[in-house]
Amino acid sequence: MCGIVGLFLKKTEMQSCLGMHLERMLVTMSDRGPDSAGLAIYGVDHPQHHLKLTLQSAAPTEVFPKLEQAIISKFSQPININVIETHAVLQMDQAIAPAVEELLAQEFRGLRMMSRGESVEIYKEVGAPSDVARRFGIAEMSGSHGIGHTRMATESAVTTRGAHPFSTGPDQCLVHNGSLSNHNNLRRDLKRHGVHFETENDTEVAAAYLSHHLASGLTLGDALEGALMDLDGFYTFVFSTRTGFGVLRDPIACKPAVLAETDDYVAFGSEYRALVSLPGIEHATVWEPEPATVYFWEH
Amino acid sequence: MSVFDLQKQSLRELNAALHQHAALLRAGAHADTDWEITNPRGSHAVAVGVDGPLKINIQGSVGYYCGGMNQSGQIHVHGSVGPGVGENMMSGSIRVTGDASQYAGATGRGGMLVIEGNASSRCGISNKGMDIVVRGNVGHMSAFMAQRGTLVVLGDAGDALGDSIYEARLFVRGDVKSLGADCVQKEMRTEHLELLAELLETAGILDVQPAEFNRYGSARKLYHFDIDHADAY
Numbered sequence: 001m002c003g004i005v006g007l008f009l010k011k012t013e014m015q016s017c018l019g020m021h022l023e024r025m026l027v028t029m030s031d032r033g034p035d036s037a038g039l040a041i042y043g044v045d046h047p048q049h050h051l052k053l054t055l056q057s058a059a060p061t062e063v064f065p066k067l068e069q070a071i072i073s074k075f076s077q078p079i080n081i082n083v084i085e086t087h088a089v090l091q092m093d094q095a096i097a098p099a100v101e102e103l104l105a106q107e108f109r110g111l112r113m114m115s116r117g118e119s120v121e122i123y124k125e126v127g128a129p130s131d132v133a134r135r136f137g138i139a140e141m142s143g144s145h146g147i148g149h150t151r152m153a154t155e156s157a158v159t160t161r162g163a164h165p166f167s168t169g170p171d172q173c174l175v176h177n178g179s180l181s182n183h184n185n186l187r188r189d190l191k192r193h194g195v196h197f198e199t200e201n202d203t204e205v206a207a208a209y210l211s212h213h214l215a216s217g218l219t220l221g222d223a224l225e226g227a228l229m230d231l232d233g234f235y236t237f238v239f240s241t242r243t244g245f246g247v248l249r250d251p252i253a254c255k256p257a258v259l260a261e262t263d264d265y266v267a268f269g270s271e272y273r274a275l276v277s278l279p280g281i282e283h284a285t286v287w288e289p290e291p292a293t294v295y296f297w298e299h
Numbered sequence: 300m301s302v303f304d305l306q307k308q309s310l311r312e313l314n315a316a317l318h319q320h321a322a323l324l325r326a327g328a329h330a331d332t333d334w335e336i337t338n339p340r341g342s343h344a345v346a347v348g349v350d351g352p353l354k355i356n357i358q359g360s361v362g363y364y365c366g367g368m369n370q371s372g373q374i375h376v377h378g379s380v381g382p383g384v385g386e387n388m389m390s391g392s393i394r395v396t397g398d399a400s401q402y403a404g405a406t407g408r409g410g411m412l413v414i415e416g417n418a419s420s421r422c423g424i425s426n427k428g429m430d431i432v433v434r435g436n437v438g439h440m441s442a443f444m445a446q447r448g449t450l451v452v453l454g455d456a457g458d459a460l461g462d463s464i465y466e467a468r469l470f471v472r473g474d475v476k477s478l479g480a481d482c483v484q485k486e487m488r489t490e491h492l493e494l495l496a497e498l499l500e501t502a503g504i505l506d507v508q509p510a511e512f513n514r515y516g517s518a519r520k521l522y523h524f525d526i527d528h529a530d531a532y
Binding site: 253254256258271272273274275276286287288291 | 340341342343360362363379381382398400401419420439
């Protein structure tokens with residue numbers, strides 16, 4: 001089935017509670033997907049011109065210390081490494097990012113890059129949503145917006161990599177409820193254009209499709225309109241960028257979607273009950289997004 | 300009157316209590332017929348399987364399948380409902396003050412569902428004899444494969460209304476974005492105006508006239524399939 005949650009804060013007051021709200025929303029959706037879960041948090045307390053890389057390791061206690069050593073020995077500039085369980089967030093000046101990524105590509109091939117961007121951090125693992133959120137201390141995180149996903153795998157295996165969100169471009173994230181039927185074909189097509197894939201997952205294809213078109217110069221709106229034409233299957237997508245947050249449903253719109261908006265936030269849930277603990281929900285405008293219509297909010 | 304707070308007690312306890320009291324009524328014993336349910340907070344399956352003339356008021360919005368399989372119960376949701384409200388209703392009534400999500404009144408066999416707000420897609424899908432009245436709009440593919448019963452819409456209908464419809468009757472007062480396969484506009488005759496008047500009265504809607512509605516239904520070429528009609532769809 002899969003469950004999706006999203007929270008986009010219009011003001012700064014609720015930023016310190018972003019993680020807490022997202023965790024609660026996500027855990028409410030556990031019934032929709034027990035396999036694995038993930039969250040993307042867009043932090044606000046990072047310096048300008050910095051890049052964050054969220055890395056995941058299957059052997060974190062072994063590999064992350066080695067990574068820290070390698071970074072200390074190779075780079076004189078400060079590179080912040082924050083290790084949380086199986087993930088590590090590297091933060092560095094954008095200028096040295098290529099060299100750091102080169103190091104990762106050469107000497108740390110076993111590490112998986114979950115996200116890359118100025119503000120986003122992605123945490124995803126196999127396991128129940130409450131466990132995943134607790135392991136990464138999501139409740140303590142703050143930020144301007146974030147999306148979360150609980151998975152019931154249908155098209156590909158239950159693995160860490162198969163969990164959502166998928167990030168295939170800088171600060172870009174996608175979560176998906178539904179399944180695509182032409183993802184193999186699209187993947188072949190995108191590979192021909194030089195796009196690289198890490199999994200067999202259908203959602204990764206949708207994410208890569210959008211990133212590819214954004215990189216080609218299309219606006220996000222046009223990329224999403226293109227997706228309506230080129231993607232076959234059923235989907236409720238929630239995607240996020242460094243500054244924005246949006247929703248798209250396929251034209252048949254079988255997969256659920258509920259939006260709630262107040263002066264303080266825009267919230268998304270696969271089910272209304274994911275939203276009931278949000279402040280001011282009793283007076284929020286609550287509606288279901290129309291099929292084949294792009295909804296987007298930006299800071 | 301019994302008050303049931305879903306924040307303090309479980310859904311299972313609620314539904315078990317409703318079933319128990321309906322059973323008492325059927326046995327001719329004393330039972331609580333008036334129920335007030337508070338703090339539903341979007342819970343699913345509230346008041347499903349009610350099987351007796353209980354009056355149930357739900358204060359707040361619910362999730363999926365509220366009042367599913369209702370038989371003889373009178374359920375009033377003072378809020379909005381998720382997908383599948385009144386699914387497979389047999390008799391009785393359900394009223395929703397707010398909006399309804401997808402497939403409201405799916406595959407119902409009897410009784411009346413009134414939605415005072417808007418209903419989403421597939422309203423009245425596979426209707427088997429239920430009456431559905433929507434004050435607002437209905438979404439796409441409403442009355443899909445509807446076999447019997449009626450759908451009355453005071454507002455507009457979305458794309459593909461009545462796709463593959465059998466013999467259910469559709470009355471729409473507003474615009475129909477498009478008609479589904481084998482669904483056509485039909486003549487409003489006296490018997491239809493009378494039927495519609497009765498439905499509106501039962502639904503407690505007194506501010507519109509039957510003559511303001513258009514009737515839609517099956518062209519009867521699809522479910523009486525003839526190879527000569529193959530290019531009709």
